[in-house]
Amino acid sequence: MRRKTRSCCFPSCRLPAGRRGPAVLLALALLALSGCGGGKDDSLRIGAALYTQDDTFISAMAQDLEGLVREAESGTGEKITLFIADGKSSQNTQMDQVDRFLARGCDVLCVNLVDRTAAAVIADKAEAEGVPLVFFNRQPVAEDIQRWDQIYYVGADARESGELQGRLVLDAWRADRESLDRSGDGILQYVMLEGEPGHQDSLLRTEYSIKAVVDGGVEVEKLANETANWNRAQAAARTAQWLEEFGDGIEVIFSNNDDMALGAIDALASTPRERWPLIVGVDATAPALEAVAAGQLYGTVHNDGRGQAQAMLDLTLALWNGEDPGQAVDLAEGHYVWLPYRQVTLENLDEFLEK
Numbered sequence: 001m002r003r004k005t006r007s008c009c010f011p012s013c014r015l016p017a018g019r020r021g022p023a024v025l026l027a028l029a030l031l032a033l034s035g036c037g038g039g040k041d042d043s044l045r046i047g048a049a050l051y052t053q054d055d056t057f058i059s060a061m062a063q064d065l066e067g068l069v070r071e072a073e074s075g076t077g078e079k080i081t082l083f084i085a086d087g088k089s090s091q092n093t094q095m096d097q098v099d100r101f102l103a104r105g106c107d108v109l110c111v112n113l114v115d116r117t118a119a120a121v122i123a124d125k126a127e128a129e130g131v132p133l134v135f136f137n138r139q140p141v142a143e144d145i146q147r148w149d150q151i152y153y154v155g156a157d158a159r160e161s162g163e164l165q166g167r168l169v170l171d172a173w174r175a176d177r178e179s180l181d182r183s184g185d186g187i188l189q190y191v192m193l194e195g196e197p198g199h200q201d202s203l204l205r206t207e208y209s210i211k212a213v214v215d216g217g218v219e220v221e222k223l224a225n226e227t228a229n230w231n232r233a234q235a236a237a238r239t240a241q242w243l244e245e246f247g248d249g250i251e252v253i254f255s256n257n258d259d260m261a262l263g264a265i266d267a268l269a270s271t272p273r274e275r276w277p278l279i280v281g282v283d284a285t286a287p288a289l290e291a292v293a294a295g296q297l298y299g300t301v302h303n304d305g306r307g308q309a310q311a312m313l314d315l316t317l318a319l320w321n322g323e324d325p326g327q328a329v330d331l332a333e334g335h336y337v338w339l340p341y342r343q344v345t346l347e348n349l350d351e352f353l354e355k
């Protein structure tokens, strides 16, 4: 891999002097002394900020990124340093971490926002230092992504995951309506476990899962919905309450992610019962795949965390090498990389267990 010098090809060089941050000015001064080829250090430094490491999906994704970085290092012979910071669900903490990454001279930042509305501040900090920025998993609004041409978003289309989850339920209804419609009233009674309020995946999965069922011609009745913040223990507590309140009246438990679906399973498993509602999740995490194999989770929707980590790394390497990022990843509207979702049930489980 032939590296063009960062300083010659990164857009920071094209910024008007008034908009250049101190680090950029210093880099330019060094370049003036050493010529365009003289970078401070020829290793790539990536700063990855996680909203919290306590999230099953995010921590698996961070591990994937670490593994892929090691593979890229041995494949290319390039030295790559990956810094990972745990935001512990505090946007203030994450802001400090971003400042530290920039102060340490990170070449690219990958940010999983705590609060999606904080994107503009981080974008402006990165732009001021001429450091490209890849947001992931927690999607900023389009205006924030478009603030600068070196801002990207890597993720998966939340609406698609909702639709695929809804279709899992629709297919189950069509295949064996009698066992799903326990009350026999022709209406599907459900509860909804929602992720964090304001997260695009909570909002759109909640909406589009139900829309897919209704569009498929099935009448639905919502018994209850509540946030469990992506969290297994919180979901177990909500489900336990609903089981007391509605008992066998719950025919389906929709869950915005697998960890909360597993919480629902914990609640159901804690008291012996003859029949369980149908439960569906999103992510295809390792414990969720086990629950599918055990017949406790009817199905889930694979959220390709490894694919997203790979896309972040490909994008980062292209930017670092001064290459066109559109050649390295499938770039939509110049800023977005979308990874597809896939349904998982007992039928195709093996394909996912192998991964």
Ligand code: BGC
Pocket: 055, 056, 057, 058, 137, 138, 199, 201, 230, 256, 257, 258, 259, 282, 283, 303
């Ligand atoms: C995943 C959740 C995760 C959340 C974190 C979602 O895409 O499905 O499991 O908790 O991202 O932001």
